[in-house]
Amino acid sequence: MKKSDIPHFFAALQAANPHPQTELEYGSxxxxxxxxxxxxxxxxxxxxxxxxxxxxxxxxxxxxxxxxxxxxxxxxxxxxxxxxxxxxxxxxxxxxxxxxxxxxxxxxxxxxxxxxxxxxxxxxxxxxAFGEPTMAVDTHIFRVANRTGLAPGKTPLEVELKLLKRVPPEYALHAHHWLILLGRYVCQARKPRCWECRVSTWCDYKPKTPAPTAAR
Structure with missing residues (x-):
């Protein structure tokens, strides 16, 4: 992914979900x-x-x-x-x-x-908990970072360090939540839902998945 495309990529994710949250439930x-x-x-x-x-x-x-x-x-x-x-x-x-x-x-x-x-x-x-702009690289982020070309790497640590360099500061706080949610619900492992993806314009993944045809 071109460096110049990264702000557009995250701006689109932010527009769709301005304040992403973890899906884990907790009270403290x-x-x-x-x-x-x-x-x-x-x-x-x-x-x-x-x-x-x-x-x-x-x-x-x-x-x-x-x-x-x-x-x-x-x-x-x-x-x-x-x-x-x-x-x-x-x-x-x-x-x-x-x-x-x-x-x-x-x-x-x-x-x-x-x-x-x-x-x-x-x-x-x-x-x-503490509002630090960290990158918690799970399987979803690892897949999204590699598939889109945002921050390709062979290990979670390599991807994390690249993300810390490549994500613009204004998006750093929420970036890992946006990427997790993207990987969990859209950029899925077996069959990415490219036709629903808000950031497909800037994604390097070439064999984009077409929208399923309606059953006759």
């Missing part, structure tokens, strides 16, 4: 962190279904720790890798209580030191 910074940790290799819809009840009974690190491992597992057993996630989440709760008074740390280094929290999770928390 801690609940956001927990939801993102649980969302690895799982859908936001699946996580939300489990956390609606979980956050009612355990809205804080203290309350979640009080559930114990078996209690927490019962609430999240519909989520993939729930046993490992439950163990990591409880240890994270302990660390948050002991080191941070139950609050969420605000630096990448501190976040990534928490069990189960990698770079992508830290980026989401830094962006959504």
């Amino acid at each position: 910074h801690f609940q956001l962190l927990a939801a993102v940790l649980l969302s690895a290799q799982a859908t936001d819809a699946g996580v939300n279904k489990a956390t609606r009840r979980l956050f009612q009974v355990a809205p804080t690190p203290q309350a979640m720790l009080a559930l114990g491992l078996e209690g927490l597992e019962q609430h999240i057993k519909t989520i993939g890798l729930y046993r490992t996630k439950a163990k990591n989440l409880l240890v994270t709760c302990q660390v948050l209580i002991e080191r941070y008074g139950g609050e969420i740390p605000r630096t990448r280094q501190e976040l990534e030191a928490l069990p189960g929290v990698g770079r992508k999770t830290a980026n989401v928390v830094l962006n959504v």
